[in-house]
Amino acid sequence: MSMLDRRDAAALIAVEMTQYRAARRDGDHPAAWNAIGRAHIVAQPFFALHLSAHWHMLGFAIALRDGREVAGQLLRLALVPLGSLTGRLPVGNTGRARISAFRPMPVPPDLAKMISPHDKPVSR
Template identity: 70%
Template sequence: MRESTKGDFVDTIDRKQARKLIAGELDRYRAARTAGDGRSAWIALERAHVVAQSFFALHLVSHWRMLGYALALGDGREAAGQLFRLALVPLGSLTGRMPVGNTGRARISAFKPMPIPSDLEALISQRDKMASGR
C-alpha cells in the first residue's frame, strides 16, 4: 500500500466502477462470513468502504453493512462506532472532508487518512487505460 491523495485515486473512479469494485468486495465478504472467517469478512467490508467513500449513498450503505455485521457478531463497540460514522457521512460529504483510504472501522479514527491498497489503485488505473484506449 502507498499513501494516496484525494486527486489521485478518489477522483479517477466513477460510480459505475465503484459499484463493480464494491460488488466484488461484497461477494468476498459474504463468502468469508459463510466460511466463518471474520477477519476476511471485515477486510472485504473495509475495502468496499475505501471505494465507496467518495459517493454519498454508497458510503452510507458501506457503514450500514458494517453496522449490520457488528450487530450480528454482538460487537457493541463496533456497532456504536458505525452509528457515529453513519452520522458523520453527511457532514463529510457536505464539507468535502473525507479521510482518503480510511477503512471505516470503529477501531480507527474516523478522521485518519490511510494508504489505499495498491491492488485497488491498480484496478482503477487498468480500467482508466481501457476506457481511454491506451
C-alpha cells in the same frame, strides 16, 4: 490513475461485497472485515455507496454482538453526510470503529491502481 465513476465504483464494491459475504458465511471474520473495509475505501466519495458500506458494517457488528463496533458504526452513519458535504473524507480509511473516523490510511496497492484517492466522483 484513472477517474473512477459511480458505476465502476459500484462494480468494484460488488466484488468486495461478494468476498465479504463468502468470508462471513465461512465464519472468517477478519477476511470479512477486510473485504468490507476495501468496499468502504472505494465507496467513500459516493454518498449513497458510503452510507451503504457503513450500514453493512453495522449489520455485521450487530451479528457479532460487538458493542464497540455497533457504536462506532452508528457514529459513522451520522458523520457520512457531514463528510460528504464538506468533502473531508479520510482517504484509505477502512471505516472500522477501532480506527479514527478522521485518519487517512494507505490505499491498498491493488485498489490504488483502479482509483485515485484525490479524485472527486463524476456522478452520484
